[in-house]
Amino acid sequence: MQARRIDGRRKETGKCPECGAKMKKRTSYTGDREGKTAMVCSNYPKCRTVKWG
């Protein structure tokens, strides 16, 4: 039996609706949203699209 590799297709990563770049998963460690996960545009800070999950 072989373990399946997950290559590049993650469900939780989508494209930025503003610029079409990839969204990155990040977790906030400070502030009101401490411990929460957000999707941040990889063009940040040029593009500031953030999706809170």
Ligand SMILES: [Zn+2]
């Ligand atoms: Zn963007």
